[in-house]
Amino acid sequence: MDFEAMQGFLTEHFPQGEQYGELLQLGDGWALMKLPVDDQHLRPGGTVSGPAMMGLADVALYAALLSKIGPVPLAVTTNLNINFLRRPRPDADLLARAKMLKVGKRLGVGEVYLFSEGAEDDPVAHATLTYSIPEPGAR
Amino acid sequence: MDFEAMQGFLTEHFPQGEQYGELLQLGDGWALMKLPVDDQHLRPGGTVSGPAMMGLADVALYAALLSKIGPVPLAVTTNLNINFLRRPRPDADLLARAKMLKVGKRLGVGEVYLFSEGAEDDPVAHATLTYSIPEPGAR
Amino acid sequence: MDFEAMQGFLTEHFPQGEQYGELLQLGDGWALMKLPVDDQHLRPGGTVSGPAMMGLADVALYAALLSKIGPVPLAVTTNLNINFLRRPRPDADLLARAKMLKVGKRLGVGEVYLFSEGAEDDPVAHATLTYSIPEPGAR
Amino acid sequence: MDFEAMQGFLTEHFPQGEQYGELLQLGDGWALMKLPVDDQHLRPGGTVSGPAMMGLADVALYAALLSKIGPVPLAVTTNLNINFLRRPRPDADLLARAKMLKVGKRLGVGEVYLFSEGAEDDPVAHATLTYSIPEPGAR
Numbered sequence: 001m002d003f004e005a006m007q008g009f010l011t012e013h014f015p016q017g018e019q020y021g022e023l024l025q026l027g028d029g030w031a032l033m034k035l036p037v038d039d040q041h042l043r044p045g046g047t048v049s050g051p052a053m054m055g056l057a058d059v060a061l062y063a064a065l066l067s068k069i070g071p072v073p074l075a076v077t078t079n080l081n082i083n084f085l086r087r088p089r090p091d092a093d094l095l096a097r098a099k100m101l102k103v104g105k106r107l108g109v110g111e112v113y114l115f116s117e118g119a120e121d122d123p124v125a126h127a128t129l130t131y132s133i134p135e136p137g138a139r
Numbered sequence: 140m141d142f143e144a145m146q147g148f149l150t151e152h153f154p155q156g157e158q159y160g161e162l163l164q165l166g167d168g169w170a171l172m173k174l175p176v177d178d179q180h181l182r183p184g185g186t187v188s189g190p191a192m193m194g195l196a197d198v199a200l201y202a203a204l205l206s207k208i209g210p211v212p213l214a215v216t217t218n219l220n221i222n223f224l225r226r227p228r229p230d231a232d233l234l235a236r237a238k239m240l241k242v243g244k245r246l247g248v249g250e251v252y253l254f255s256e257g258a259e260d261d262p263v264a265h266a267t268l269t270y271s272i273p274e275p276g277a278r
Numbered sequence: 279m280d281f282e283a284m285q286g287f288l289t290e291h292f293p294q295g296e297q298y299g300e301l302l303q304l305g306d307g308w309a310l311m312k313l314p315v316d317d318q319h320l321r322p323g324g325t326v327s328g329p330a331m332m333g334l335a336d337v338a339l340y341a342a343l344l345s346k347i348g349p350v351p352l353a354v355t356t357n358l359n360i361n362f363l364r365r366p367r368p369d370a371d372l373l374a375r376a377k378m379l380k381v382g383k384r385l386g387v388g389e390v391y392l393f394s395e396g397a398e399d400d401p402v403a404h405a406t407l408t409y410s411i412p413e414p415g416a417r
Numbered sequence: 418m419d420f421e422a423m424q425g426f427l428t429e430h431f432p433q434g435e436q437y438g439e440l441l442q443l444g445d446g447w448a449l450m451k452l453p454v455d456d457q458h459l460r461p462g463g464t465v466s467g468p469a470m471m472g473l474a475d476v477a478l479y480a481a482l483l484s485k486i487g488p489v490p491l492a493v494t495t496n497l498n499i500n501f502l503r504r505p506r507p508d509a510d511l512l513a514r515a516k517m518l519k520v521g522k523r524l525g526v527g528e529v530y531l532f533s534e535g536a537e538d539d540p541v542a543h544a545t546l547t548y549s550i551p552e553p554g555a556r
Contacts, residue, residue, distance in 0.1 A: 050216055051194035058189055077189055078385065079357050079408060081220040081498040083526045083545055085519040101543055102502040106384055107356065107410065109500045111528075111543065126518055126528065128500055128545060130357060130408075132385065217524065218496050218547060220359040222387050222406055224380040240404055241363040245523055246495065246549065248361045250389075250404065265379050265389065267361055267406065269496060269547075271524065328475055328494055333468035355467055359498040 001066055002026070009071050010063065021056045021096065023063060029100040029110075031063035034117070036093050048088040048124075054080065057112040057127040060098035065108045065131050068100060074134045075108070082127040092116040094124070106133055140205055141165070148210050149202065160195045160235065162202060168242070168249075170202035173256070174233040187227040187263075193219065196251040196266040199237035204247045204270050207239060213273045214247070221266040231255040233263070245272055279344055280304070287349050288341065299334045299374065301341060307378040307388075309341035312395070314371050326366040326402075332358065335390040335405040338376035343386045343409050346378060352412045353386070360405040370394040372402070384411055418483055419443070426488050427480065438473045438513065440480060446517040446527075448480035451534070453510050465505040465541075471497065474529040474544040477515035482525045482548050485517060491551045492525070499544040509533040511541070523550055 001009065003026045010023060025032040035056045037048055058077055065075060088094055095117055100110040107130055114125040140148065142165045149162060164171040174195045176187055197216055204214060227233055234256055239249040246269055253264040279287065281304045288301060303310040313334045315326055336355055343353060366372055373395055378388040385408055392403040418426065420443045427440060442449040452473045454465055475494055482492060505511055512534055517527040524547055531542040 049194070050197055050219070051190040054193045054219070055188070055190035077223055078387075079220070079222050080189070080193070081218070081359060081545065083218050083518070083547065084216055085526055101500070101540060109356075109502055109543070123518060126526070126545065128498065128543065130500065217526075220406065220498060222379070222408065224387055240361070240401060248363055248404070248495075262379060265387070265406065267359065267404065269361065327472070328497070329468040329472035332471045332497070333466070336467055355501055357498070357500050358467070358471070359496070361496050362494055 001070055005071070006063055006066065009066065010059070013073055021059050026063060026067055029064055029068050029103070031060050031067065031098045033060040033063065033096045033098070034093055035096070037088075037090070048090070048094055050084065053088070053094065053114055053125050054082060054127070056094060056096045057082065057098070057114060057125070058129065060096035061110045061112050061129045062131070064098040064100050064110055065103065068103045069108070069133060072133065075131045077129055078132045079130040080127060082125055084125050086122055086124045088124040089116040089119070092118055095120075107131065108133055140209055144210070145202055145205065148205065149198070152212050160198050165202060165206055168203055168207050168239040170199050170206065170237045172199040172202065172235045172237070174235070176229070176232050187229070187233055189223065192227070192233065192253055192264050193221060193266070195233060195235045196221065196237070196253060196264070197268065199235035200249045200251050200268045201270070203237040203239050203249055204242065207242045208247070208272060211272065214270045216268055217271045218269040219266060221264055223264050225261055225263045227263040228255040228258065231257055234259070246270065247272055279348055283349070284341055284344065287344065288337070291351055299337050304341060304345055307342055307346050307381070309338050309345065309376045311338040311341065311374045311376070312371055313374070315366075315368070326368070326372055328362065331362075331366070331372065331392055331403050332360060332405070334372060334374045335360065335376070335392060335403070336407065338374035339388045339390050339407045340409070342376040342378050342388055343381065346381045347386070347411060350411065353409045355407055356410045357408040358405060360403055362403050364400055364402045366402040367394040367397065370396055373398070385409065386411055418487055422488070423480055423483065426483065427476070430490055438476050443480060443484055446481055446485050446520070448477050448484065448515045450477040450480065450513045450515070451510055452513070454505075454507070465507070465511055467501065470505070470511065470531055470542050471499060471544070473511060473513045474499065474515070474531060474542070475546065477513035478527045478529050478546045479548070481515040481517050481527055482520065485520045486525070486550060489550065492548045494546055495549045496547040497544060499542055501542050503539055503541045505541040506533040506536065509535055512537075524548065525550055
């Protein structure tokens with residue numbers, strides 16, 4: 001899938017899509033997405049909430065996976081592991097750089113770095129996720 | 140903290156609180172919380188979104204931790220691992236049963252079973268989380 | 279598989295088997311295994327090594343899985359998450375209580391509590407694992 | 418710590434050290450280690466065992482951590498998450514490239530890529546680990 005097809009797919013399948021993030025770049029097995037941070041994502045103390053970060057990581061790796069296997073709406077997350085490393089900046093948007101580590105017939109595994117825009121060397125979180133890919137006949 | 144103190148604490152510190160869940164029961168090192176499922180949490184296909192489930196697990200274990208250490212607003216999640224097991228029922232609320240496995244001076248570790256109300260024997264997800272507990276002087 | 283069939287299977291397929299543990303009990307979707315602790319598993323300071331604990335958790339959940347699906351040698355671990363909670367006692371054997379949370383057609387997910395014999399209420403570690411189950415035709 | 422100091426430290430603190438791996442390179446917050454694969458690490462079917470891979474990942478990230486904080490024998494692993502991606506080659510040694518993602522006062526978090534020598538682009542496993550760093554007074 002190319003960039004425009006992916007944008008269309010995400011918009012169609014995530015009607016609440018932009019609450020998870022917007023696609024910035026897409027490559028072969030990787031994606032860069034952005035979550036515009038506003039009050040809705042903030043926790044007391046002015047930091048981005050954990051669920052908002054996890055949602056962004058999830059969608060970003062989903063885009064990375066689909067760049068390899070095409071538009072498969074029924075691929076589902078089976079495992080997510082996330083380490084929260086630093087406090088995101090409350091005044092910067094959140095970026096997610098997602099990359100597949102393996103795309104098999106049944107499972108896709110990848111990792112995501114989350115960072116505040118402008119501070120890419122100090123990730124705020126790192127996640128690994130597994131997606132289960134339905135059999136062609138079951139799609 | 141008893142049930143009413145915890146309710147007050149969660150309401151104060153999570154102004155968007157009820158979007159994560161409401162406290163049903165609280166014990167010594169455990170908590171039962173509920174997420175009333177509505178459209179806001181649904182994904183295409185009519186299932187509860189992953190981030191909604193992760194948010195509920197996070198808050199439920201936070202309550203379980205605070206039942207042991209008292210009201211510490213600065214305890215932060217450092218790791219979350221979640222396995223998605225089954226599709227939640229779109230027409231049932233989501234429950235989270237959280238239990239601490241260890242509460243040390245610096246770290247609290249626990250697990251959470253998530254299930255659709257009325258189907259407790261078939262959990263829809265299982266999560267383990269680690270919280271970092273600030274030093275008394277830093278609170 | 280019953281207890282004796284499982285013992286035979288583990289002995290056949292893990293010739294270095296007893297370095298991982300011995301089967302104590304087996305039920306429908308669960309298993310209890312034991313690692314006799316000796317110098318080979320100890321780290322400096324006299325505690326059981328992490329890899330020895332992870333190996334025990336892995337075999338114990340494998341037995342729990344096979345109790346549901348029968349003797350499938352090609353089931354492989356795809357994900358393991360472990361939280362180390364307390365220092366095991368160097369003078370006690372290590373026990374693993376493994377239980378399946380879900381057994382699907384393609385994936386089996388379960389959890390394992392590890393504890394020193396005689397101290398079951400204070401687990402030394404907790405692990406969750408995912409096994410990939412080969413298709414019947416591929417076994 | 419430089420390369421030679423680290424080698425000495427690992428040899429002293431892991432008398433069974435070479436069963437986990439040998440240090441090849443050491444940098445500021447990263448390490449490259451190697452596990453010479455022999456029968457002891459193999460499972461039926463001729464593949465490297467999971468515990469051997471986890472042990473190598475653990476030691477490699479420990480070296481990466483110590484490159485930042487110096488020789489702290491009491492740093493302990495609190496969480497390990499590993500995704501097994503591909504079958505390692507039975508006839509190649511196993512390499513681990515470990516890198517810290519964050520080194521705080523209390524916690525160090527990092528990731529490890531494991532691959533068969535000569536096939537670096539296709540990792541056989543990916544792990545993230547958390548180490549708890551004792552307070553200076555407690556060391």
